[in-house]
Amino acid sequence: MRLESTLNGNTSANTSENARTHTFENPHPEPRTPTPRPGGRSARVRAEVVAATLAEVAEKGYDGLTVEAVATRSGVHKATLYRRWTGVDGLVADALTASADQSWPLPDTGDLREDLRRITREVFTVFTDPDLGATPTALILAAQRSDAGAAALRAFFTARHRQAAEVSERAVARGELPAGTDGAEVVRAATAPLYYRLFVTGEPLDAHTAERAADAAALAARAGLFTTAPPADPAPTANPAPTANPGPRKAS
Amino acid sequence: MRLESTLNGNTSANTSENARTHTFENPHPEPRTPTPRPGGRSARVRAEVVAATLAEVAEKGYDGLTVEAVATRSGVHKATLYRRWTGVDGLVADALTASADQSWPLPDTGDLREDLRRITREVFTVFTDPDLGATPTALILAAQRSDAGAAALRAFFTARHRQAAEVSERAVARGELPAGTDGAEVVRAATAPLYYRLFVTGEPLDAHTAERAADAAALAARAGLFTTAPPADPAPTANPAPTANPGPRKAS
DNA sequence: CTCGTAACGCGACTAAAGTCGCATTACGAT
DNA sequence: ATCGTAATGCGACTTTAGTCGCGTTACGAG
Structure with missing residues (x-):
């Protein structure tokens, strides 16, 4: 009985290997754990x-x-690709x-505000440049297609937001933002309108929109909207009124 | 020679039919246009x-x-599905x-602010409810996969934003917002952080986040950030500084 | 109502994605 | 260095997605 081991960064890719192993009916199971x-x-x-995947994604979407x-591009046999990466x-x-x-x-x-503007401008520049944006765009779209990719x-993004939170932490230290501001939320607020257009609505994105998103996020942050305390307003009522839903609906 | 005609709402679906027609080498082309x-x-x-598609998407993702x-579910032959819908x-x-x-x-x-809160709460409610949200979620994800779907x-969304712009138009009429406010942008600003979490980053979305997104959009709108005039600040400098990019990068 | 043919169903078929059993290569532990 | 076996390559094979030619059904125009 041959067991494929778990490799660094490929835990999801070995699921089918484990599944295949489990379907092999061996009346004398070997309890030994293989050494990766x-x-x-x-x-x-x-x-x-990885290099071949990135190149193919960049080139063919x-x-x-x-x-x-x-x-073909990597010179690795496709059986290996299916076995190890599913x-x-x-x-x-x-x-x-x-x-x-x-x-x-x-x-x-x-x-x-300027920090946030630079962040959103960079997102705008990368994703609207055909050369710079092809790979990240394709990767995001491809990743959404599966549980493994989505994970x-x-x-x-969680890691990126956490890192970018530093710009807000500095602003708090400078007294520009109130203490307790969730810096990752500030960055999300700044970048969300860009990614929304790029990856959800597919509407065009221009530099002005990118800049405005940063400004709106900065304004809200300064107003204390992103402090980790709950909002000062009362909780939503127990009887929500009928409201608009800008998303698609199931046809009746 | 058989030509499939263009049907309502299915112009993209008949591309392969037209393509097939064009690849048929007929030395005596028939100039007559078929009647749909x-x-x-x-x-x-x-x-x-359509009903079968929605049911299948809701059930299987x-x-x-x-x-x-x-x-199988619709009782329509698969050859027809490929021919008419590609x-x-x-x-x-x-x-x-x-x-x-x-x-x-x-x-x-x-x-x-309350209008926007109701909009974002509805988006939140629909997309976080397993029953209500399955079909719209799957449709959005599926649509992103192709040019036709993306279009x-x-x-x-363009139509939805245009309709929802009415809440801002009313606010302008009430004197709550400055004249010239782009109402569709206000709605985008309110809903983008929700869709960003739902469809780009995959991070969890809670009611508080939905509410805060509405509040931030209302605040920015009242501050005049969504007036159609360009911002009062000078244009970006001709020499952008190196900045952060929260998106994935091409590995070196 | 008739008629031309758009649209459809069908089964056979092709193309592309994915799997399997076997032999070989090469990684770590000793 | 040796050895056990994890990891890989290979070609044949299976499954699934998509296509094709032909005959049938049914939609609009007249």
Whole structure:
């Protein structure tokens, strides 16, 4: 009985391996836990596959991404890709996980609104530039397609928001924001309108919109809307009125 | 030579039909334009297929949606589904287009912040309720997967934002907001943080966040951030500083 | 009502995605 | 260095998605 071990960053990718193992009817189960071999060839294979996935996604978009093409480009056999990464979804999730380790500089202008403007301008610049934006766009779209991808995306953004919270922490220290401000929420408020257009509504995004989103977030933060205390207003009433829903509805 | 005609709401779905026609090498081209037959059986087929698509999406999610299953559930042959709707993407786009015709009531409390709170609370309620939210969630995710779906999604949200702009128009008339406020932008600002969590970052969404998003949008609107005039600040400098990008990056 | 043909159903078929059993390679522990 | 076996490559194979040619049904125009 052959057991594939769990490799770094690929816990989800080995699910089908475990599942296959469990379906093998061995009347004498071997309780021994296999020792992972994450180094050498395995590490090289992963690096080659991640690189090939990113290249394929950048070139063909998420919809054109196939296991066959990644196999060809990476020189890794497709059986390995299916075994270790389950399929396209696992490849995307792993590529995203690999991208999450990138460090990135935070703006520090001494003014919160300007910091936020720089953040939103960068998001705008990257995602509206065909060359810069192809890979991240495709990765986000691809990641949404599966539980594994969505989990990797959540981890990615959660970490990014936590890091970017520093711009608000500095503003608090400067006395620009009230103590107890949730810095990650400030960054979310600033970037959400951009990602909303880019990835939900598909409406056009311009530099002015990016700037305005930052300004609105800064204004709200200064007004104390993002303090971790609950709002001063009473809780919603127990009888919500019929309201508008801008989302799609199930057809009757 | 058989030509399939363009049907209501299915212009994208007939692309492959036209493409097939064009690839047929007929030395004597027939210049006659076929007369569409959108009524009777064709209308019944469309209704059955849209209903089946919505049911399948609600039950199995966007990832479990297959042409085969829609064909089985609707009783329409899969060859027809491929011919008329091209595939899963066309089915989703059409289901979304069919959903877009639903009318929906707007809140009118006499107070902008409360109106926006009701809108965001409704979005929150629908998308966090497993029963109410399954279909719209799956439709949005599925629509993002193709150009046709994305176009339908854009049309859907653009129309919704335009309609919801009425809450701001009323606020302007009440003297609550400055003249020239872009009402659609106000609604976008209110709802974007919700959809960002739901569909981009996958982070949890609670009622407090929904409420706060409405409050921040109302605050910014009252401050005049959404007037259609450009901002009073000078344009961005010609030399942008290196800034943070909270999106994924291409691995080096 | 008739008629031309758009739209559809069908089964056979092709293409693409994914799996399996076997042999080989190479990673860690000793 | 040796050894057990994790990880991989391979080709054949299965499953699922999508296509094609033909005959049938039924929609509008006249």
